[in-house]
Amino acid sequence: MKKIPYFIIVFFICMIAVSSCYNDKEAYLYPFASICDSSNATYSQTIAPIMTANCNICHSTVLASGSVITDTWAGLNVVALNGKLWAGVDWSAGFSPMPKGSSKLSACDLAKIKKWINNGATNN
Numbered sequence: 576m577k578k579i580p581y582f583i584i585v586f587f588i589c590m591i592a593v594s595s596c597y598n599d600k601e602a603y604l605y606p607f608a609s610i611c612d613s614s615n616a617t618y619s620q621t622i623a624p625i626m627t628a629n630c631n632i633c634h635s636t637v638l639a640s641g642s643v644i645t646d647t648w649a650g651l652n653v654v655a656l657n658g659k660l661w662a663g664v665d666w667s668a669g670f671s672p673m674p675k676g677s678s679k680l681s682a683c684d685l686a687k688i689k690k691w692i693n694n695g696a697t698n699n
């Protein structure tokens with residue numbers, strides 16, 4: 576059997592590689608990336624995990640940086656209702672931007688926090 580020249584094989588591998596990139600549009604690759612469902616934001620399912628991931632390292636009941644506690648509903652409810660929670664995560668002028676030393680939370684996380692606050696920051 577005649578051997579297939581090496582460059583032909585390489586050529587076809589390249590063609591496959593290039594053509595497989597044809598549909599590399601964000602919407603195809605990450606179908607859920609642009610969808611943010613903040614409608615059902617609850618403390619237990621939505622807000623508490625965001626706090627655990629971004630805030631509790633400094634705002635645990637034990638540390639309570641800036642006298643703010645984010646690892647219990649009672650602690651978080653205080654700053655949710657007095658406006659400081661939103662001012663902090665929204666990086667409002669005159670407030671210390673949170674999470675301190677990190678980048679701003681995602682737009683989706685912010686939308687969820689806002690929704691929960693607007694709904695009364697309840698222990699749901």
Ligand code: HEC
Binds near residue numbers: 626629631632671676
């Ligand atoms: C690396 C530690 C750190 C992290 C992480 C952090 N904070 Fe803070 N936070 C602080 C410190 C320290 C203060 C006290 C004010 C200051 O020094 O900036 C503070 C203050 C605050 C205040 C009061 C702001 C004011 O002006 O009175 C709020 C509200 C707050 N943090 C919420 C959060 C939230 C919500 C997160 C998570 C998204 C978060 N923090 C993440 C360290 C942190």
